[in-house]
Amino acid sequence: MALRSLLYVPAHSERFVAKAHERGADAVVFDLEDAVPEADKDAARGNLATTVPAVGRNGAAVFVRINAGLRQREDALAACRAGATGLMVAKASSSAALDALAGALRAEEAKLGRPAMSFLALIEGAAALLDARAIAANHRVIGLLLGSEDLATELGATPTPDVLRHPKLLLHYAAKAERKLSFGLLQSSADYTDLEALAAAAAEAKAHGFDGATCVHPSAVAVLNAGFSPSETEREWAQRVIAAAAEHAGAFQLDGRMVDAPIVARARKILGG
Structure with a gap:
């Protein structure tokens, strides 16, 4: 599965959901987690049955970023029933925890006659970073990516590109050791309109062997698609x-x-x- 661009879409925002299928992203990631206020989380989950098919109708893979903790199981089941390609598992902590989540899905997948859901493991803590190869080896996991802000907060660090470069490379090596996908940019720009800087960051990441990257603005999609594709x-x-x-x-x-x-x-x- 080629996943050069993964466009985050807040699952509660009708405005962003309505046009997500037009953006050309290889994958749309419906965010039920940090982008959604607590008061809107239940409604956003409930709407997956209609929003997941809608954003995937032009061929994009659809992942749902699920909450950790008490909401995780119901978020995952709702995504499964809606037909999502897979889950982005926030705060992925261990292979055993992913096995437990897979176990909660298995009966529903069998009942629906649908393929097993793939997992993108979002690594957001130091312990999980050090266990990243074991997480990557999990049979459901197809790729890894770093939750930079959460990791920096846990470390008491400032989330600058220089500080995050080593953790991102560690995660990249763990993914590749298990022949899985890795996502991320080693440089980043807070200004998403600076497409030249984004293109340079994608070129650098591709040179290291990264497969793609996430983005929060549609303008980045074409740049990532080009940046993570072979040139002529x-x-x-x-x-x-x-x-x-x-x-x-x-x-x-x-x-x-x-x-x-x-x-x-x-x-x-x-x-x-």
């Missing part, structure tokens, strides 16, 4: 590598550089192979 130059290079590899049994030279199995594998990945 990359595609042309990959096609030449694959063509040359077909003519050689082992390592070979191309443009004066040695090409061996890992480079051929990288070229295949660029071309979607």
